[in-house]
Amino acid sequence: MTAPAWLKTTGFYLLVGIIVLQALFPFYYAILTSLEDGQALFEVNYLPAVFDLSNYRSMLSDGVFGKQILNSVFVATVTVIISLFLAITASFALARIRFRGRGLLLLTILSVSMFPQIAVLSGLFELVRAFGLFNSLWSLVFSYMIFTLPFTVWVLTTFMRALPVEIEEAAIMDGASSFTIIRRIFVPLLWPAMVTTGLLAFIQAWNEFLFALTFLSTDSQRTVPVAIALISGRSEFEVPWGNIMAASVIVTLPLVVLVLIFQRRIVSGLTAGAVKG
Amino acid sequence: MASVELNNVCKSFGSVEVLRDVNLSLEGGEFIVFVGPSGCGKSTLLRLIAGLEDISAGELVIDGERMNDVLPARRGISMVFQSYALYPHMTVFENMAFGLEQAKLSPDEIKARIAQAAEMLQISDYMERKPRQLSGGQRQRVAIGRAITRQPRVFLFDEPLSNLDAALRVDTRLEIAALHKRLADTTMIYVTHDQVEAMTLADRIVVLNAGNVEQVGTPLDLYSKPASQFVAGFIGSPRMNFIGGEIAASQGAATFGIRPEHIDLSRKKGQWKGTVRLTEALGSDTFAHVDTETAGMVNVRLAGAERIGEGETVFLTPQPDAIHLFDDAGRPVRKARAA
Amino acid sequence: MMGAASDIAATETAAARVAKASRLSRQRIRSAWLFLAPMLIVLAAVALYPLYRTIWFSFTDASLDLLGEARFIGWRNYLEYVDYGNGDGEWFGLLADPRWWRSVWNTVWFALVSVSLETLFGLVIALVLHKKFPGRVWVQAAVLIPWAIPTIVSARMWAWMLHDQFGIVNDMLQRLGLIDAPVAWTASPETAMIAVIMVDVWKTTPFMALLILAGLQMVPKDMYEAARLDGVPPFRLFRKVTLPLIMPALLVAIVFRALDALRVFDIVYVMTPNTDATRTMSVYARENLFDFDRFAYGSAASTLLFFIIALITIGFIYATRMNLEGDER
Numbered sequence: 001m002t003a004p005a006w007l008k009t010t011g012f013y014l015l016v017g018i019i020v021l022q023a024l025f026p027f028y029y030a031i032l033t034s035l036e037d038g039q040a041l042f043e044v045n046y047l048p049a050v051f052d053l054s055n056y057r058s059m060l061s062d063g064v065f066g067k068q069i070l071n072s073v074f075v076a077t078v079t080v081i082i083s084l085f086l087a088i089t090a091s092f093a094l095a096r097i098r099f100r101g102r103g104l105l106l107l108t109i110l111s112v113s114m115f116p117q118i119a120v121l122s123g124l125f126e127l128v129r130a131f132g133l134f135n136s137l138w139s140l141v142f143s144y145m146i147f148t149l150p151f152t153v154w155v156l157t158t159f160m161r162a163l164p165v166e167i168e169e170a171a172i173m174d175g176a177s178s179f180t181i182i183r184r185i186f187v188p189l190l191w192p193a194m195v196t197t198g199l200l201a202f203i204q205a206w207n208e209f210l211f212a213l214t215f216l217s218t219d220s221q222r223t224v225p226v227a228i229a230l231i232s233g234r235s236e237f238e239v240p241w242g243n244i245m246a247a248s249v250i251v252t253l254p255l256v257v258l259v260l261i262f263q264r265r266i267v268s269g270l271t272a273g274a275v276k277g
Numbered sequence: 278m279a280s281v282e283l284n285n286v287c288k289s290f291g292s293v294e295v296l297r298d299v300n301l302s303l304e305g306g307e308f309i310v311f312v313g314p315s316g317c318g319k320s321t322l323l324r325l326i327a328g329l330e331d332i333s334a335g336e337l338v339i340d341g342e343r344m345n346d347v348l349p350a351r352r353g354i355s356m357v358f359q360s361y362a363l364y365p366h367m368t369v370f371e372n373m374a375f376g377l378e379q380a381k382l383s384p385d386e387i388k389a390r391i392a393q394a395a396e397m398l399q400i401s402d403y404m405e406r407k408p409r410q411l412s413g414g415q416r417q418r419v420a421i422g423r424a425i426t427r428q429p430r431v432f433l434f435d436e437p438l439s440n441l442d443a444a445l446r447v448d449t450r451l452e453i454a455a456l457h458k459r460l461a462d463t464t465m466i467y468v469t470h471d472q473v474e475a476m477t478l479a480d481r482i483v484v485l486n487a488g489n490v491e492q493v494g495t496p497l498d499l500y501s502k503p504a505s506q507f508v509a510g511f512i513g514s515p516r517m518n519f520i521g522g523e524i525a526a527s528q529g530a531a532t533f534g535i536r537p538e539h540i541d542l543s544r545k546k547g548q549w550k551g552t553v554r555l556t557e558a559l560g561s562d563t564f565a566h567v568d569t570e571t572a573g574m575v576n577v578r579l580a581g582a583e584r585i586g587e588g589e590t591v592f593l594t595p596q597p598d599a600i601h602l603f604d605d606a607g608r609p610v611r612k613a614r615a616a
Numbered sequence: 617m618m619g620a621a622s623d624i625a626a627t628e629t630a631a632a633r634v635a636k637a638s639r640l641s642r643q644r645i646r647s648a649w650l651f652l653a654p655m656l657i658v659l660a661a662v663a664l665y666p667l668y669r670t671i672w673f674s675f676t677d678a679s680l681d682l683l684g685e686a687r688f689i690g691w692r693n694y695l696e697y698v699d700y701g702n703g704d705g706e707w708f709g710l711l712a713d714p715r716w717w718r719s720v721w722n723t724v725w726f727a728l729v730s731v732s733l734e735t736l737f738g739l740v741i742a743l744v745l746h747k748k749f750p751g752r753v754w755v756q757a758a759v760l761i762p763w764a765i766p767t768i769v770s771a772r773m774w775a776w777m778l779h780d781q782f783g784i785v786n787d788m789l790q791r792l793g794l795i796d797a798p799v800a801w802t803a804s805p806e807t808a809m810i811a812v813i814m815v816d817v818w819k820t821t822p823f824m825a826l827l828i829l830a831g832l833q834m835v836p837k838d839m840y841e842a843a844r845l846d847g848v849p850p851f852r853l854f855r856k857v858t859l860p861l862i863m864p865a866l867l868v869a870i871v872f873r874a875l876d877a878l879r880v881f882d883i884v885y886v887m888t889p890n891t892d893a894t895r896t897m898s899v900y901a902r903e904n905l906f907d908f909d910r911f912a913y914g915s916a917a918s919t920l921l922f923f924i925i926a927l928i929t930i931g932f933i934y935a936t937r938m939n940l941e942g943d944e945r
Binding site (some may be wrong): 020022023089127128142245259 | 783
Binding site for chain 2 (some may be wrong): 164166167169170171172173174175176180184185188189
């Protein structure tokens with residue numbers, strides 16, 4: 001091997017190392033901190049010094065945090081199910097049926113997914129109160145449709161366009177109605193895409209902050225992002241960083257595991273939503 | 278026996294007219310092939326008959342019944358797609374059953390029909406497999422089987438052999454011919470761009486060009502009495518030689534046509550003198566491309582593996598009764614050989 | 617004139633075509649709208665109607681507890697001249713509020729800097745991931761992790777790492793000798809914006825990298841091989857071949873990110889609350905809506921924010937003529 005080539009390879013792997021390190025270090029450090037308690041917390045450690053689960057114990061024995069996790073799971077799951085259900089028929093129409101105004105409709109849906117959420121906050125707040133949903137988890141299921149629905153429609157439409165037209169035509173020749181085609185042909189063929197889309201929508205709903213902060217007012221109704229954001233001490237020096245980090249690790253770990261398992265799918269879903277549009 | 282009639286059928290996509298005033302009358306039980314270069318409208322015509330595209334103007338009549346507004350599944354038509362279009366997530370059996378379930382047939386009836394079709398096509402052994410576990414040829418049979426179970430009046434094939442390799446293509450072509458014999462009552466319409474497929478399978482051929490029907494006739498009719506220069510060039514392999522200029526003008530035509538197999542070659546004398554530029558020996562035939570002084574490049578078929586050297590000087594003579602003459606619009610000039 | 621005439625002609629033929637459409641296409645078009653209806657109704661309920669109400673509230677004197685009794689007051693939330701009667705007067709309203717203009721500037725600055733950095737780093741990461749090397753899949757998984765971490769969690773994680781006394785970032789920089797004394801990253805006005813941008817860049821660069829990577833993977837491989845055979849140097853190859861080819865994907869990614877950055881709320885709200893140095897439009901609007909009980913005024917801010925973002929979006933779609941119809945036959 002010649003010297004420059006050797007140098008190039010080293011440089012490349014150095015770059016790879018930096019990329020991996022910057023991506024993982026904050027989360028690694030959060031785990032490290034979450035396992036420290038008392039004095040250890042206030043000494044900067046780069047490597048694990050103690051292994052102390054008391055932060056986790058204090059978060060989970062609290063009861064409220066457990067309830068908040070369940071709140072998040074409920075909201076994200078129900079949101080995803082409803083969005084997928086509404087999106088699958090809609091994206092069939094958008095991907096497969098030629099009708100006038102389709103381009104405009106897709107444009108509208110795309111722009112709704114770009115909506116600044118603050119722009120609808122006043123109006124949604126009025127609606128939520130009028131429906132009596134204030135401080136109810138359903139207020140979030142309802143309002144989260146503003147970003148999960150356009151997103152799922154958009155991504156599923158892209159996936160559906162990629163299915164061969166002849167399969168659908170064969171089904172038409174076989175006498176299947178549009179609804180039968182969706183139910184018997186497209187849903188079974190698209191389920192990997194639906195899992196991907198659902199997963200991405202789930203992560204979006206799980207991470208949402210603004211609506212959750214605004215529409216829920218009591219601790220036991222809150223979702224985890226709001227809960228973590230609102231953990232504070234009586235003074236700057238009493239902020240329970242150990243607890244915050246433990247809570248952060250608890251809500252992030254499932255997502256990290258999902259990302260590792262579904263990495264390929266997530267990448268295809270994210271890019272289907274954007275690049276091919 | 279289902280007759281199919283197309284009366285002044287037109288089709289346009291937006292402002293683009295892809296079919297103009299197509300008039301065809303197919304008899305029940307006939308095997309009809311639509312042939313033409315890509316973009317000629319042959320697939321569109323098939324899809325109009327299937328009901329997958331709307332007819333812009335004109336009438337489609339099957340067995341005396343107007344079909345323009347009838348849903349595809351109610352036309353008594355089955356279709357075999359170019360890509361087979363099997364449902365990837367269903368087994369062979371489920372693929373064949375799907376259409377019958379939609380037609381609300383009883384489970385027993387469905388089983389009976391599928392068993393019969395499977396036996397006919399020798400696919401009974403892999404009824405529980407998914408399409409991706411089958412070879413191209415097996416998939417093709419399943420696609421045909423799926424079409425048969427619906428017991429159609431009219432059977433449509435959209436370039437069904439184009440995804441198969443050359444050897445399999447010949448076998449499958451023979452099987453389709455055999456199928457047509459077995460289902461003698463079923464009208465078959467077959468689309469291809471390959472004129473050999475068209476010649477070997479068809480009772481009658483419909484040649485399409487740029488949205489127009491150029492000619493309808495039996496394979497031999499098209500070969501010996503092409504109704505236009507386009508048909509003359511499209512049917513027959515290798516292509517007919519077209520010669521313009523003096524030679525055509527002397528016969529009162531714009532183009533003088535002669536097939537490679539209708540030219541006599543001599544080393545001593547003949548009508549056109551030329552030099553052999555290239556030879557292609559296929560074993561059964563040899564084709565010689567001759568650069569003539571008066572007629573330009575001419576392709577000649579020689580029987581067998583006749584030895585002829587490149588660079589050799591030869592003389593060509595077209596067989597008088599096999600000459601085709603066309604005017605400058607490509608129409609045949611009937612009063613041939615005034616000279 | 618000619619254009620208008622041919623437009624009419626085109627509409628007429630289109631209408632004629634619809635009239636002649638067969639049962640199959642009529643049935644399909646009918647079911648299309650049936651399939652779209654539930655989604656459209658929900659979208660109208662969560663987006664269109666609330667947007668309309670927000671705009672309406674911005675022209676009223678609504679307050680948080682008296683939404684139902686809001687009265688129309690015209691443009692007064694936006695701009696109003698109050699005459700003190702002695703020949704003196706003052707301008708009031710959103711457009712005369714220096715804090716609003718500061719937050720507009722903060723937002724634009726934040727979006728500009730963070731999206732530029734994300735594009736740059738995203739490009740580097742995408743180019744690395746585009747190479748084949750052992751463990752590539754694991755590197756890609758690692759890169760995805762910041763993206764999967766909830767914004768709030770990353771904001772708090774970084775807030776802890778940037779802590780002025782116990783933060784590891786200050787410790788590192790001191791060990792390296794880059795700073796003499798600990799920096800109060802989130803608290804001091806000079807560094808607050810830097811901290812916020814840093815977290816945003818860390819969190820969203822993966823998204824950018826993935827989109828660019830997808831663009832890279834669509835570039836045919838022969839093109840690189842041909843260029844290599846021609847002996848084109850790598851940097852020139854990147855500038856002359858790769859960059860123009862991934863430009864469409866890059867543009868889409870930049871716009872997605874820019875629109876996201878322009879509505880930034882979570883990071884700022886959690887990391888640097890109540891600082892003029894980082895207050896963005898969204899934070900400003902929400903403060904007024906719910907913390908200062910100036911519901912109508914906050915609605916006016918939301919409305920302005922909406923139109924600023926809408927203008928940018930429309931401008932971009934028009935400029936790039938994004939193909940939304942998909943491939944037509």
